[in-house]
Amino acid sequence: MTTQHVAGRVRPPGRWRAALTGYAFVFPAVALFAVMGVYTIGSGLALSFAKWNGFTPDWIWVGFENYLDLIYADPSLAPPLRAASWNTVQVMVLVPLLTVAISLPLAVVLNSVRRLRAVLRSVYFLPYVTSGIAVYYAWRYILEPDGAINLLLRSLGLGTLAQPQGFLGNPSTALPTLIVVLVWSSVPIATLLYLTGLQAIDPALFEAARIDGAAPRQVLRRITWPLLTPLTAGVVLLGVRDSLHGFQIFLIMTGGGPGGHTDVLGLQAYRLAFFKGLAATLGVSSALGWLLFAGALLLTLVNARLLRRVR
Amino acid sequence: MTSRARILTVALCGVLAAACSTGTQPSAPADGGQATGPSLRMWTFKQSHADALNKAAAQFKTDTGISVVVEAVTPDDVFVAKVQSSAQTGDLPDVLEVHAGGEDRELGASGLLADLSADVGAEWLNRLLPTTREAGLMSQAVIDRAAPDSPIKQVKPGTLFSVPFTAGAFGIVYANKAKLQAAGLSPDTPPKTWEEFVAALKATTGKEPEAGGLSLGLKVSQTGFNWVYQPLAHSYLGRDRFHALFAKGAAQGFASPDGVRTLELYGQLTPYWMPSSTTLNIDEADIAFAQGKSAFNVGGTFTLAFLAQNGMSPDKVLAFPIPPSAAGQQKEIAMAPLALTSLGVTATAENREAAIKWIDFATSAKGAGIIASASLDLPATDLGADAASLVGPDLAALQKYFTGTPESSYDAADTTFFPPDYDQVKPGDAMVRLSPLKERAPAQAGAELDEIFGAMWKSSE
Numbered sequence: 001m002t003t004q005h006v007a008g009r010v011r012p013p014g015r016w017r018a019a020l021t022g023y024a025f026v027f028p029a030v031a032l033f034a035v036m037g038v039y040t041i042g043s044g045l046a047l048s049f050a051k052w053n054g055f056t057p058d059w060i061w062v063g064f065e066n067y068l069d070l071i072y073a074d075p076s077l078a079p080p081l082r083a084a085s086w087n088t089v090q091v092m093v094l095v096p097l098l099t100v101a102i103s104l105p106l107a108v109v110l111n112s113v114r115r116l117r118a119v120l121r122s123v124y125f126l127p128y129v130t131s132g133i134a135v136y137y138a139w140r141y142i143l144e145p146d147g148a149i150n151l152l153l154r155s156l157g158l159g160t161l162a163q164p165q166g167f168l169g170n171p172s173t174a175l176p177t178l179i180v181v182l183v184w185s186s187v188p189i190a191t192l193l194y195l196t197g198l199q200a201i202d203p204a205l206f207e208a209a210r211i212d213g214a215a216p217r218q219v220l221r222r223i224t225w226p227l228l229t230p231l232t233a234g235v236v237l238l239g240v241r242d243s244l245h246g247f248q249i250f251l252i253m254t255g256g257g258p259g260g261h262t263d264v265l266g267l268q269a270y271r272l273a274f275f276k277g278l279a280a281t282l283g284v285s286s287a288l289g290w291l292l293f294a295g296a297l298l299l300t301l302v303n304a305r306l307l308r309r310v311r
Numbered sequence: 312m313t314s315r316a317r318i319l320t321v322a323l324c325g326v327l328a329a330a331c332s333t334g335t336q337p338s339a340p341a342d343g344g345q346a347t348g349p350s351l352r353m354w355t356f357k358q359s360h361a362d363a364l365n366k367a368a369a370q371f372k373t374d375t376g377i378s379v380v381v382e383a384v385t386p387d388d389v390f391v392a393k394v395q396s397s398a399q400t401g402d403l404p405d406v407l408e409v410h411a412g413g414e415d416r417e418l419g420a421s422g423l424l425a426d427l428s429a430d431v432g433a434e435w436l437n438r439l440l441p442t443t444r445e446a447g448l449m450s451q452a453v454i455d456r457a458a459p460d461s462p463i464k465q466v467k468p469g470t471l472f473s474v475p476f477t478a479g480a481f482g483i484v485y486a487n488k489a490k491l492q493a494a495g496l497s498p499d500t501p502p503k504t505w506e507e508f509v510a511a512l513k514a515t516t517g518k519e520p521e522a523g524g525l526s527l528g529l530k531v532s533q534t535g536f537n538w539v540y541q542p543l544a545h546s547y548l549g550r551d552r553f554h555a556l557f558a559k560g561a562a563q564g565f566a567s568p569d570g571v572r573t574l575e576l577y578g579q580l581t582p583y584w585m586p587s588s589t590t591l592n593i594d595e596a597d598i599a600f601a602q603g604k605s606a607f608n609v610g611g612t613f614t615l616a617f618l619a620q621n622g623m624s625p626d627k628v629l630a631f632p633i634p635p636s637a638a639g640q641q642k643e644i645a646m647a648p649l650a651l652t653s654l655g656v657t658a659t660a661e662n663r664e665a666a667i668k669w670i671d672f673a674t675s676a677k678g679a680g681i682i683a684s685a686s687l688d689l690p691a692t693d694l695g696a697d698a699a700s701l702v703g704p705d706l707a708a709l710q711k712y713f714t715g716t717p718e719s720s721y722d723a724a725d726t727t728f729f730p731p732d733y734d735q736v737k738p739g740d741a742m743v744r745l746s747p748l749k750e751r752a753p754a755q756a757g758a759e760l761d762e763i764f765g766a767m768w769k770s771s772e
Contacts, residue, residue, distance in 0.1 A: 055398055055423050146521075255530045257529070278421075
């Protein structure tokens with residue numbers, strides 16, 4: 001019996017080889033994800049139902065106790081978590097909003113300039129390229145009492161705006177300053193996304209609007225903004241995700257201070273895991289991570305629903 | 312098989328062989344020469360200790376033929392993460408230097424450190440400063456005080472997980488002699504009382520408003536609470552009333568007249584903090600002091616070595632403990648030296664006997680002398696009359712504050728009155744809100760501290 005007789009049920013040898021080659025190419029990525037992804041996620045989820053200090057051979061299973069402790073049951077854990085939640089919400093709302101408010105007009109301007117367009121794009125993209133721990137240290141030096149910003153303000157005769165304790169040492173300016181730095185580092189990628197979106201819009205639409213006498217502000221509001229809504233949703237989502245999970249900037253620039261005024265949930269999770277004197281708090285830290293994941297998932301679903309409605 | 316396939320097969324076998332053999336190679340000896348005896352690996356979380364330990368290791372190899380390679384894994388959180396992951400993969404070194412009186416107990420109780428009680432006898436322990444000898448010992452009291460979910464609860468009393476290695480005290484003030492002189496103060500006479508200290512701060516900041524204050528790494532907020540407030544409150548109230556501040560149900564807590572008065576004393580520092588103290592970590596604050604950005608700096612005995620590494624010669628510094636208030640109970644302050652770091656042998660050490668020999672050497676007068684002179688850090692080993700020649704006259708001079716009666720000595724290692732799950736960041740943040748932020752009055756800060764400690768006691772139930 002030849003393969004032709006059962007065509008439709010058995011693949012010809014050439015197609016088998018092609019399929020196997022495909023699977024062979026996919027296998028390393030799948031295997032890597034199975035080990036580094038599925039295992040880690042599963043292990044992390046299991047850990048959130050246990051108490052463990054990272055060293056003992058066995059975990060102590062506690063069910064939902066870690067989650068309940070974080071939410072209300074532990075009087076030592078829950079109140080600081082609520083304060084950190086409020087800081088996180090402020091970051092989560094303001095960073096995406098300001099990012100969109102800055103990057104969209106910036107992208108429109110960059111899209112319209114003809115001279116030095118490539119140079120300007122590179123310049124505005126620099127914060128993204130150089131972003132990271134070194135940049136956060138650089139920002140710390142700039143924001144110190146004798147740093148560049150205070151120096152600039154004083155030399156411009158705006159000494160009353162200068163911060164004698166530095167912008168990170170004053171409780172009323174510390175969190176807003178960190179939000180500004182976060183926006184500064186997220187604007188480049190958002191601008192780049194908007195630029196690609198702008199270039200995908202049919203120029204005939206802009207031309208028609210101009211012929212109809214629409215002002216640039218109206219073009220932005222009535223044509224550009226609605227057509228870029230999916231991109232905006234993506235930018236907002238990225239910003240929310242980074243705000244929920246990110247803790248590096250808070251760890252390096254303020255450590256949650258001064259006096260806990262810049263404590264955020266990501267930093268709390270990090271502290272619970274590594275700065276509790278080897279107490280068995282890895283499970284609580286993991287539970288906090290999963291609560292953050294649930295929050296992010298919820299926001300994603302809300303975002304997707306809103307997006308569908310806009311479309 | 313084609314020639315290309317043969318080459319690929321050989322290459323794959325080579326890669327597999329290399330991968331399988333990784334981790335089984337003995338470590339290179341410290342001097343880079345051929346290892347003739349057993350070889351040990353050791354990790355420490357202090358860079359300055361790694362260099363000093365490697366120097367001692369060279370002498371140890373000459374004496375015994377045993378090679379030791381010491382690697383620094385810094386900072387602390389990276390050290391903890393590396394120990395955690397290596398414990399899971401079975402790749403721990405033979406010896407670990409860890410924080411004494413806490414980390415060593417947790418690691419030992421978790422099965423990572425071996426019990427040394429049969430190997431470390433009275434003769435060995437008697438070499439050490441008396442107040443450090445029991446740092447690694449799991450006494451019944453230590454087991455009883457542990458949090459209910461701590462593995463320490465399962466340990467047999469009498470187990471010894473580590474041997475004290477370095478010792479010292481917190482709450483040591485360093486003053487820049489040149490700035491004292493410029494402010495019209497004696498560069499050689501330390502303030503005898505808290506009030507004199509505050510007056511000295513007023514004089515130096517009067518002379519230099521931006522660079523005459525007090526530096527302390529308040530980004531690590533607990534430094535203010537641990538290094539300044541606690542010795543101050545201890546000397547003001549005396550031991551028993553100081554312990555009462557932290558007690559369960561605290562009738563005489565921080566909001567009591569006792570507590571509020573001590574918080575008021577601490578609040579007197581508010582005008583004199585170095586600008587942006589709250590944004591500096593411990594090392595950065597020390598560096599700021601070494602660079603002349605402040606006139607006073609608070610640290611521990613270990614800070615002197617760090618200042619020297621950063622260009623501030625010890626002879627340009629006047630060092631003294633946090634002075635007692637003139638209105639307080641104790642007029643003379645003494646700091647009980649506590650074990651700061653300890654050495655432990657891992658439970659998976661392949662050559663336990665050699666590892667114990669190495670710890671024995673590192674804590675002997677000879678080994679500790681080599682390490683102390685290279686690191687400018689006080690060893691837990693009593694160096695006796697050789698101390699001044701080994702660690703320098705300035706650091707040795709601090710040892711005079713180590714002698715006092717049990718009532719007058721502030722012992723930072725005594726944590727018997729803290730809640731089992733004590734988290735020092737929370738009271739630290741509250742103290743920062745009192746000073747320098749001035750967000751709380753002393754009475755409000757006292758109430759907040761009582762609430763924090765009350766919650767810790769409650770959650771440990």
